[in-house]
Amino acid sequence: MGNVWGKNLQVSIFGESHGPGIGAVLGGFPAGIKLDLEYLEFEMGRRAPGQDDFSTPRSEKDEFEVLSGLFNGATTGAPLTVLIRNRNTKSGDYAKVKDMPRPSHADYAAEIKYKGFQDYRGGGHFSGRLTAPLVWAGAAAKQVLQSRGIMVGSHIQSIGGIEEPGFDLMKIEEGALDGLRKKRFPVLDEEKAEEMKAIVKKAKAEGDSVGGIVECVILGLPAGLGSPFFDSVESLLAHMLFSIPAVKGVEFGAGFQLAKMRGSEANDQYGMTEANGIEEIRTLSNHSGGVQGGITNGMPVVFRAAFKPVPSIAVPQKTVNLRTKTNEIIEIKGRHDPCIVPRAVPVVEAVAAFAVLDLLLAEGES
Amino acid sequence: MGNVWGKNLQVSIFGESHGPGIGAVLGGFPAGIKLDLEYLEFEMGRRAPGQDDFSTPRSEKDEFEVLSGLFNGATTGAPLTVLIRNRNTKSGDYAKVKDMPRPSHADYAAEIKYKGFQDYRGGGHFSGRLTAPLVWAGAAAKQVLQSRGIMVGSHIQSIGGIEEPGFDLMKIEEGALDGLRKKRFPVLDEEKAEEMKAIVKKAKAEGDSVGGIVECVILGLPAGLGSPFFDSVESLLAHMLFSIPAVKGVEFGAGFQLAKMRGSEANDQYGMTEANGIEEIRTLSNHSGGVQGGITNGMPVVFRAAFKPVPSIAVPQKTVNLRTKTNEIIEIKGRHDPCIVPRAVPVVEAVAAFAVLDLLLAEGES
């Protein structure tokens, strides 16, 4: 329970950071999709840990094996399964972690829930590493979406308080999304990117970490997806987004800003628009983020996910020893990401792509 | 599809604004709960439309009938069903709505999805009126929670940009929540309340509307609820919150603020705390909002939901005629809430209570 999601397209994930491997089973994946393995590798690479801060190609990659559902290069309609073996799992001295929960990690909650039986090495099943199979699943979903003219793209909207402007939702183009996808540090404004990077470097130098925001857009979705009340597009996307470790906020369209607006500002009025010789009904603004009444309205779907700073930091912190019930000081050693946001970008896209494909299949677009 | 939610406790809602009635079926509701009908009426009253802006007791109320699951004053374990008949449904001239979608309403998306067969009178199945059975379901859930020492409470954190401070999460007490529950305009700071009310009145006078934010807290939840990845507490609560019409943003704990923080600020460190002679492990701050790794950690669970302004406004707006494909101007007549936030407070609590009870039942706390 908890490791399965979806209605017509269902993903089951499994694995722990330091166990034999991690992976995912995708049930209901359409038959006859020619999976582009290079594309899958590329997307996996976007999430993989890098060598230096932001730019260098990573030295190791998450090699995957397709265990089922692929035959002669195309999906079979049977469950599509991916396995990623864990390498370099020097478990070291994790006994300490077991006794002293790291602040803002899952350690303490897991100890209570699983009564001490959880695999605590490297975060176990709670590790951000589990997002690797999610990225794989999302990349496979993206290939189906692309064949239907649907594109998912995103950028880092802020890191450590440095913010760049969001997408211009009345003008966003597929080419721009494609460009972002190829960047190691996907931003719209390169100057802001330098500021963001400087913030991360400073935090890193001080043994600290920073959070940030990812903004994501889905272009080409047909109007009419989502079902009131509980399968609203926002409910389904938010459900998946909040499954990503470290996400603590999600908003659609103008989101929290809408709470400050008046109706006359916020409302997306309608107009007849001509594009390529075709007259279409479109909204004249997109504060709703492409979703009204929980259903897509044919405009770009846009949302933002807020990531908390990585909780693994070198600076000494207060904790307790769960066995001796004494107050303690913990210093988390080892190499940790000072900012997870750049690596989180493909994860956000992946869960969104997966959720959207499930919706499309539910609507009979098989 | 879309009208059912929950795993061990399942709610199915039904109805349209101008049909015979609206209601809900609750499956898996525990047997032997003595339902306090006055409490249910009180909670329904919190959501019901009022006579004047904020203070007067409302003249009409949503009378409900329990159709099943209640016997000799206690729940039977069989599905618990509530029916609320629609009254005063003068459907008037809704034919116009059918042709000219109201900006930022579900009208257009529903027209596409249901191919013109939707009941468009008063928003039909998309009407905020459908939150009445949700409040009823949540109030029933609250009675089970209260018997287990769990309390849900909330306040209006902002309206139209006027903001009051949030809960002090290290000190919040049940009595304060109980006090808020009895207020027609539940705020912590009465001076801010006056400012908020003034903003609403001004918008109303100008035929406009305003949005706002509700902050909600759940006290007394045991640690260990929620399951990674897809049944994280945040995923489940957000799923339900985004089902409420007009919610466009959800955040937990410090939420979007976390994206600006450093790990050393954001992390919730641990300490041994004495309360009533019992030594307990508690966090020394609660930026996580009581949830870590998707699982409750025994601290208050806190979250915020952002509501967009009510889209029904009197000021003229651009729209299109769906039949003639021409640009049009629409003026929405009739009495509409200039701000839905006060009435949304019990809805937020209701869906949260329902989601939390489902989790408790899933964890075997039947």
Added chain:
Amino acid sequence: MGNVWGKNLQVSIFGESHGPGIGAVLGGFPAGIKLDLEYLEFEMGRRAPGQDDFSTPRSEKDEFEVLSGLFNGATTGAPLTVLIRNRNTKSGDYAKVKDMPRPSHADYAAEIKYKGFQDYRGGGHFSGRLTAPLVWAGAAAKQVLQSRGIMVGSHIQSIGGIEEPGFDLMKIEEGALDGLRKKRFPVLDEEKAEEMKAIVKKAKAEGDSVGGIVECVILGLPAGLGSPFFDSVESLLAHMLFSIPAVKGVEFGAGFQLAKMRGSEANDQYGMTEANGIEEIRTLSNHSGGVQGGITNGMPVVFRAAFKPVPSIAVPQKTVNLRTKTNEIIEIKGRHDPCIVPRAVPVVEAVAAFAVLDLLLAEGES
């Protein structure tokens, strides 16, 4: 939990025999279906209790109210809800039932499960009366199926050991099914019907009851429905069939007879067949009942459900007093069906129709 079924089409049922009413909510029902209310009434009438043994038109009928999902005579796509008020619910002296469980009724199991809080009057939520909303749901589903050329029909194959031959699966025609639907006692062989009726009358005269078997066929289903392993057509149909009170056995095609056959007899070989000038691939026999590998193969889907005798009988039976823990004798008074099989026929068809429509919608045939 337990009162909801389906994936893309979901039914929630509610109610007790002696409560205010019973009903069903259908989520995901396609928009734009013009519901034929007379047809729904007719199907309800097939299940309704009659006045004499088999022939007289019944004096009372289950009047229903459509609470939602229907507008201008067509379904809206929003949840379709039906309510059937309970009438003539003279609860009489049911206190005795509470203390002394009736043999082979749900009384004892319910007492344990619901800790004495169950509504025990007339079987409460376990009453066969709850099949009325199922018949309504199934009749609505049948109207969608008919518009796609799919027809569900059935006959009484046996009562009290008197058996008539089953359908000839290579020759069954829609007209025959239609004829059966109009019979109060739907059999293929009228002579056998007389024998069956005699058996029932004799049992009735002796204060006893008899069981029987219903055989059902679905014509016109496309090949390719159902998904291995757990959404096999047989799994889904059997799930629903075993939800009907009194069903204790289900078999597909030649069913239990297959266990005695050799592969060379049992296998359905293939051949090219010409029908209406079109060459089709068809099996040359249909021992598989139209399902192979859990997926429809385009042949008629056929199955049988075995009903135990009605447990309410007048003859004295041993039971215990749950409070005093003493052995007792119980005599069940009142008018009870001596054989439920004729009234069960539309129930079998209904759950089958519902399950099949859910499958069709899941396959994208919306």
Added chain:
Amino acid sequence: MGNVWGKNLQVSIFGESHGPGIGAVLGGFPAGIKLDLEYLEFEMGRRAPGQDDFSTPRSEKDEFEVLSGLFNGATTGAPLTVLIRNRNTKSGDYAKVKDMPRPSHADYAAEIKYKGFQDYRGGGHFSGRLTAPLVWAGAAAKQVLQSRGIMVGSHIQSIGGIEEPGFDLMKIEEGALDGLRKKRFPVLDEEKAEEMKAIVKKAKAEGDSVGGIVECVILGLPAGLGSPFFDSVESLLAHMLFSIPAVKGVEFGAGFQLAKMRGSEANDQYGMTEANGIEEIRTLSNHSGGVQGGITNGMPVVFRAAFKPVPSIAVPQKTVNLRTKTNEIIEIKGRHDPCIVPRAVPVVEAVAAFAVLDLLLAEGES
């Protein structure tokens, strides 16, 4: 879709007969269960293909790897994943199978459903080989059940029409079930076993196959499991049983025999019974198979599953060529089981154990 089952305990299966491997992911498996790997191997061995007809220990076994959810010998509460690599997968000339569907196999239905993209080698995802991970999952579930005093056991009730008496449900003992578990050919009456074996050998010699029936009992289940209507114990068990390839009939208690009985014979009357100095309420017969109103009543749960003969036979059969649309004759070469029933016994037990554990967890017995 279709490869996931369960509510609080969820199994996802994957794999094809000739792909890299097959396996299962179990979500919601309780933490802290010390898995006995030898027991798992033993159960896998019961299902594994043997060397000679019935007696010899098999030369090869299904080696499995636990990919996740196991740490220091105990389950962690995170998804428990098993992988079984495929060996000896000489795909040979399967191109022929693709064109000419084997009678009563899934070949034709799969071709239609997956539009020719299915992995047709050795039955692909439809292969009986997929029951190996089910047996593993069931064996893991059995270990949890055993720790709660619940035991699942079964015997071959018939093969090719040779039938032995069923369990005596008022007297069945755990020791007897344990004895059956250790037999390669689990029957109660060894003389009947010889007759059954003779029937199988004869069929084999003639290039043919035979079907049979497995009877299964679950001892020690508490009363009160199962929920009306759609989560009745019978619905859930039948759902899983009909997922096993080749099962075409399922019955509970006296099953189809009940259709011939009178109520006075069929009803299970109650009496106070003394066992080990404790007075208990028990039924005086068990025609209901331990389930009344869809809920367990504390008596042994008993059911039977009918298996059709293995469709792979050497005798020539009619089929068609899907490309050329011509009638053809097919002779299925290679070594095939002449009777799958002995190997199916642990599969029946496995799915039953899994379904029952899911129910127990849903009832809060975590």
